[in-house]
Amino acid sequence: MxxxxxxxxxxxxxxxxxxxxxxxxxxxxxxxxxxxxxxxxxxxxxxxxxxxxxxxxxxxxxxxxxxxxxxxxxxxxxxxxxxxxxxxxxxxxxxxxxxxxxxxxxxxxxxxxxxxxxxxxxxxxxxxxxxxxxxxxxxxxxxxxxxxxxxxxxxxxxxxxxxxxxxxxxxxxxxxxxxxxxxxxxxxxxxxxxxxxVADDEVGKLLRAGERWLSTHPARGFISNRYLAHRRSMTTQANLLMENDQDATQDKAAEADQTSRPLKVLRTEAVMGALHEERARSVVDMGCGEGALLKILFADPTISTIVGTDVSAQMLDRAEERLRLRELSERQQERLQLLQSSATYLDDRLRGYDAMVLMEVIEHIDLERLPALAAAVFGHAQPKTVVVTTPNAEYNQLYPGLACGSFRHADHRFEWSRSDFQQWTSEQAAQWNYTVEHRGVGEHDDKFGTPTQLALFRRV
Incomplete structure (x- = not known):
């Protein structure tokens, strides 16, 4: 081996x-x-x-x-x-x-x-x-x-x-x-x-090896149960200790900065704010992943029709579980649809919607595939509004744990500076008959801007 x-x-x-x-x-x-x-x-x-x-x-x-x-x-x-x-x-x-x-x-x-x-x-x-x-x-x-x-x-x-x-x-x-x-x-x-x-000291081994990552893992209970050979008492003890450590860490962080909120929360709020400004009633969440944004959209009564798409069937299954779609009434289920699709596909099912959101999606696509994405979104689907968010590469210098030149996520194909993003979005707006407005999301730095950049496209 x-x-x-x-x-x-x-x-x-x-x-x-x-x-x-x-x-x-x-x-x-x-x-x-x-x-x-x-x-x-x-x-x-x-x-x-x-x-x-x-x-x-x-x-x-x-x-x-x-x-x-x-x-x-x-x-x-x-x-x-x-x-x-x-x-x-x-x-x-x-x-x-x-x-x-x-x-x-x-x-x-x-x-x-x-x-x-x-x-x-x-x-x-x-x-x-x-x-x-x-x-x-x-x-x-x-x-x-x-x-x-x-x-x-x-x-x-x-x-x-x-x-x-x-x-x-x-x-x-x-x-x-x-x-x-x-x-x-x-x-x-x-x-x-x-x-x-598996002896009693196995819980200690798990906690030491899982320090900094296991307590926040979405499959923590599954991992603990299997690692501890399905010993219920040991699994319960391990999960309780991790919950206590996690609570203590969160309390310390809250005491250190009472006003701080996670960037993912600020990003979602910025996207929802843009959708409300444009009075979008039907929304496509392109590249929805496990359904984080879908959950917010579904809780908003002003949005009547929601579609979540992802190239991964496994991610769509997780989104279905997260939203508990099978437990909803038939009328509620009709309000939300999950489709396997890609941002680079010409998909007729995605035409005719008020808005399409690509939240932290484009940076996962190879640069040479971006023209296909633009053709699919702006040229084929043609929603009235398109909201795109992506990391601001300039801001990466302010992350102490991020090596120079590294990306924020291993699957990112690129990360753009503000000028790069503005150039690309302006070109797409001119080519496909849209206007575009740029906004920052997150704490603003005078030199490096905000950690996330947002483009709001409106069809002319």
């Missing part, structure tokens, strides 16, 4: 300092059931890759009294997938081999260790038990772009279908410490199994 960690920053070789493993030699470590090896298959001026490979002794897995395998049949203890898959045994190896890196300590590069850096991590042969898309559900809320390749049961017999094993690629801009801790926790969660007996 194999995990690779790739870094492509200004000095790629700094990955060796962060991991406390020298790129110039192979280092091996004894485990209770085999050996772990760390080596660097790639080292150049552009990119550095470190690999953690495990060689497990299948017989040692059977004879080691500390190893627990879910043996349902007499031979299961001897014939199983444990020596070949990235599961809780890999988590154990990571905890030993990358122990210092997981604490976030790096005396040689302390600033880099404390910063979010561009990472690409591959996980081979990961057992995944549960719904389709489970890895994305677990990793995407943490800022990762997830690529999943499900392995066939047998390549020679494709009609047999896919197995429960996947190769995963995670791409994102995170602190290395957080990335390692997330994988450490989520590998056994995806597998829904551990190779050892």
């Amino acid at each position: 194999l995990i690779t960690i790739s870094y492509s920053g200004p000095e790629p070789g700094d990955l060796g300092y962060l991991l406390h493993k020298h790129p110039g030699r192979v280092q091996s470590y004894d485990l209770s059931v085999g050996r772990a090896h760390v080596f660097y298959p790639e080292f150049s001026d552009e990119r550095c890759t470190a690999a953690l490979m495990l060689e497990l002794d299948a017989l040692e897995l059977v004879s080691n009294r500390h190893i627990r395998l879910d043996a349902r049949k007499s031979l299961d203890h001897y014939v199983n997938d444990r020596p070949y898959v990235s599961s809780s045994i890999m988590s154990m190896a990571m905890g030993k081999v990358f122990r210092t890196a997981m604490t976030g300590r790096c005396d040689s590069r302390p600033d880099l260790a404390a910063s979010a850096i561009p990472l690409e991590i591959t996980l081979s042969a990961v057992p995944v038990h549960g719904e389709v898309g489970l890895p994305a559900r677990l990793f995407e809320p943490l800022g990762w772009k997830v690529t999943e390749h499900r392995l066939p049961l047998d390549p020679a017999f494709p009609e047999w279908g896919d197995s429960n094993y996947v190769n995963l690629t995670l791409a994102g801009c995170l602190r290395l410490r957080d990335a390692l801790r997330q994988i450490y926790v989520l590998l056994p969660v995806m597998d829904d199994s551990k190779h050892y007996w």
